[in-house]
Amino acid sequence: MLKTRIIPCLDVKDGRTVKGVNFVDLRDAGDPVALAKAYSEQGADEICFLDISASEEGRGTMLDVVNKTARNCFTPLTVGGGVRSPDNVIALLRAGADKVGINSAAVADPDLIARCAARVGRQCVVVAIDARRTGDGKWEVFTHGGKRGTGIDAVEYAELVCAKGAGEILLTSMDKDGTKSGYDIELTRLVASRVTIPVIASGGAGTIPHLIEGIQETGATAVLAASIFHFGEIAIEDAKREMQAAGIPMRIEEN
Amino acid sequence: MQTVALIDYGAGNIPSAQRALEVAVERSGLSCGLIVTDSPEKIAAADRVVIPGVGHFKDCREAMFGVSGLVEALEDSIHKKGRPVLGICVGMQLMADLGLEDGETPGFGWIPGKVEHIPTDPGLPIPHMGWNELVVRTAHPVLEGIQTGNHAYFVHSFHMHCANPSDLQVEVDYGGHITAAIGRDNVFGTQFHPELSQETGLRLLTNWIKWNP
Numbered sequence: 468m469l470k471t472r473i474i475p476c477l478d479v480k481d482g483r484t485v486k487g488v489n490f491v492d493l494r495d496a497g498d499p500v501a502l503a504k505a506y507s508e509q510g511a512d513e514i515c516f517l518d519i520s521a522s523e524e525g526r527g528t529m530l531d532v533v534n535k536t537a538r539n540c541f542t543p544l545t546v547g548g549g550v551r552s553p554d555n556v557i558a559l560l561r562a563g564a565d566k567v568g569i570n571s572a573a574v575a576d577p578d579l580i581a582r583c584a585a586r587v588g589r590q591c592v593v594v595a596i597d598a599r600r601t602g603d604g605k606w607e608v609f610t611h612g613g614k615r616g617t618g619i620d621a622v623e624y625a626e627l628v629c630a631k632g633a634g635e636i637l638l639t640s641m642d643k644d645g646t647k648s649g650y651d652i653e654l655t656r657l658v659a660s661r662v663t664i665p666v667i668a669s670g671g672a673g674t675i676p677h678l679i680e681g682i683q684e685t686g687a688t689a690v691l692a693a694s695i696f697h698f699g700e701i702a703i704e705d706a707k708r709e710m711q712a713a714g715i716p717m718r719i720e721e722n
Numbered sequence: 723m724q725t726v727a728l729i730d731y732g733a734g735n736i737p738s739a740q741r742a743l744e745v746a747v748e749r750s751g752l753s754c755g756l757i758v759t760d761s762p763e764k765i766a767a768a769d770r771v772v773i774p775g776v777g778h779f780k781d782c783r784e785a786m787f788g789v790s791g792l793v794e795a796l797e798d799s800i801h802k803k804g805r806p807v808l809g810i811c812v813g814m815q816l817m818a819d820l821g822l823e824d825g826e827t828p829g830f831g832w833i834p835g836k837v838e839h840i841p842t843d844p845g846l847p848i849p850h851m852g853w854n855e856l857v858v859r860t861a862h863p864v865l866e867g868i869q870t871g872n873h874a875y876f877v878h879s880f881h882m883h884c885a886n887p888s889d890l891q892v893e894v895d896y897g898g899h900i901t902a903a904i905g906r907d908n909v910f911g912t913q914f915h916p917e918l919s920q921e922t923g924l925r926l927l928t929n930w931i932k933w934n935p
Contacts, residue, residue: 469896470853470873507920512853538741543875543918563737565918566877588777588812590849590877634849634877665847688847718853718873720921 470718471682471710472512472689473703474545474667475696477502480519482528484697500535506696507540509703512718514540515568515637515691518548519612530562537563545593547637552579553586560587568637570595571610574617574624577631584632593667594633596621598654599641606654613641622657629662636662637691640670647673647695650681659686667691675701675709682715724754726931727768729813731760731785731792735917739774739810742917746927754931762791766798770805770931775812779821779837779880782812783829793830800832806908807832808930811878814904814911818882833906834885840878842897849879854894854914856902856922862891864910864929865903872922874902874914881913908935 478485483497503514514536518529526549533546546559547568556567567587573580573594583592597613598606598621606621625636638658640651650668659666665688668681672692681690695701704719711717728743730736740758747754757764765771773796775782786792799805809817818829821837829837840850853873858865876894882901884890891910892903903912910930916923 468855469850469876469894470855472852534737537735537737541738541742541745541918541920541923543877543915544738560735561737563735563741565735565738565915585778585781588781590851590879591776635851663848665849665851688852720873 468716470512470716473678473706474513474515474689474691475506475511475703476515476517476691476693478517478519478693479529479532481522481525482532485519499532500539503536503544504540506703507542510707510718510720511542511703512689513543513545515545515547518546520549530558533559533562533564547593547595553583556583556587556591560591566591566593566635568593568595570597573628574608574610574619577627580628580631580633584634589632589634592633593635593637594628595637595639596625596628597639597641600651600654604653609641621654622661625658626661629664633664635665635667637667637669643671646671649673649677650685652680652684655681655685655687665689675706678706679710679713679715682710683713724752724769725767726754726756726770726772727765728756728758728772728774729760729765730758731789735776736774738917739772742924742927743772745924746931749924749928750931752931760789760792762789762795765792766795768799771796771799771807773807773809773813773816775810775816777812779812779815779823780827783816783827786816797830800909804908804935806910806930806933806935809911810917811913811915814913815880815882817904817909817911821880823880832909833889833904833911835882835889837880837882840881840896840900846897849877850896850900851877854896857893857895859893860891862905863933864905864926865891866929867925868922874916874919874922876914878913
């Protein structure tokens with residue numbers, strides 16, 4: 468049986484993890500390579516890096532971080548942030564990413580998804596959608612880190628990216644992100660019901676029950692979270708055991 | 723000293739596979755060098771060969787045939803020299819007679835079978851993406867220490883249907899039976915990614931490095 472995935476997400480800027488990170492016994496908590504390794508050892512099912520570097524130098528450093536991570540943990544790694552072309556995708560895969568996230572550039576040109584999928588296969592192409600609620604049962608796609616509205620309906624856009632060849636959707640609720648009040652269940656359920664590809668719920672996780680409802684009430688096949696794992700509020704092993712106890716199939720390896 | 727060649731024909735996540743094979747070589751305790759190459763001469767000279775692969779059946783096949791002499795070197799290695807070959811994901815699928823992803827594309831025909839779309843329930847998302855529980859069907863040296871219930875990481879929409887049930891080594895359940903590993907004579911292949919499957923994956927790669935079919 469396929470297991471539900473827990474995906475810790477790290478924001479990486481100029482080669483360092485940003486947002487405070489507070490791991491016990493981790494000497495250099497700002498080092499994304501060390502963090503990815505620690506999460507991998509704790510049972511993370513995939514790792515996600517979001518590159519928020521503002522400069523070209525920062526982006527170059529990111530390739531190095533990806534390479535070092537790939538050499539240190541044998542867990543699937545998705546890398547997103549600033550990806551604009553199939554060449555960017557290939558550069559990340561060649562550096563050691565296993566999947567690549569595309570956000571703003573896919574909104575500007577949805578055919579980019581098809582071009583990337585044609586080069587590297589759709590399973591490598593994760594389309595990240597940042598959505599904000601605009602009214603009853605309506606969500607709008609935002610780009611550029613949630614700063615720019617697009618007027619595009621998020622559910623229709625999800626169907627479009629699926630048709631263009633995305634292998635997976637990383638769906639973030641802008642309203643919920645950072646609130647620790649739980650995922651946007653209604654949005655996630657709606658998107659998961661309209662596409663045939665896996666959907667990752669993101670934005671708002673603050674407790675283990677949030678992770679559980681993020682799966683059980685939506686049809687998403689993975690939950691992504693950042694701060695609850697970084698600050699050590701929730702250990703991935705504990706989350707997995709509680710999710711399993713709630714009836715969600717989880718990968719718990721007794722090595 | 724043995725040489726293991728990891729074929730780099732331009733596709734995919736070579737660094738992950740390379741690093742996992744390096745660890746497998748270390749763990750095997752054997753004197754063994756790893757090269758990443760698309761040179762037919764080097765592949766012909768290698769003691770074992772790994773064919774990685776992500777993406778599209780047809781594209782991967784064309785990329786391999788695009789390197790002059792590569793497929794001939796591989797077939798020579800397998801059929802004449804009897805050397806162990808490991809295919810990963812699409813690298814495994816190419817071992818079939820036929821791929822049915824976007825039309826019909828002939829495979830290498832090393833293990834009889836067809837690569838078909840996953841026969842899933844309509845409600846299950848495709849690609850089949852994530853960790854699934856292995857169901858080990860046979861006692862194969864490459865699977866030593868790997869048990870039913872161990873997890874491996876999958877990401878694919880097509881899988882191989884083996885014509886000979888005895889070639890099926892491991893399967894998983896995803897709305898039906900999915901082929902997870904195949905083996906015949908000196909050829910072995912995994913639909914899952916051992917390089918992304920932590921201990922289970924490293925164990926399989928280490929077994930394969932030590933395997934002398």
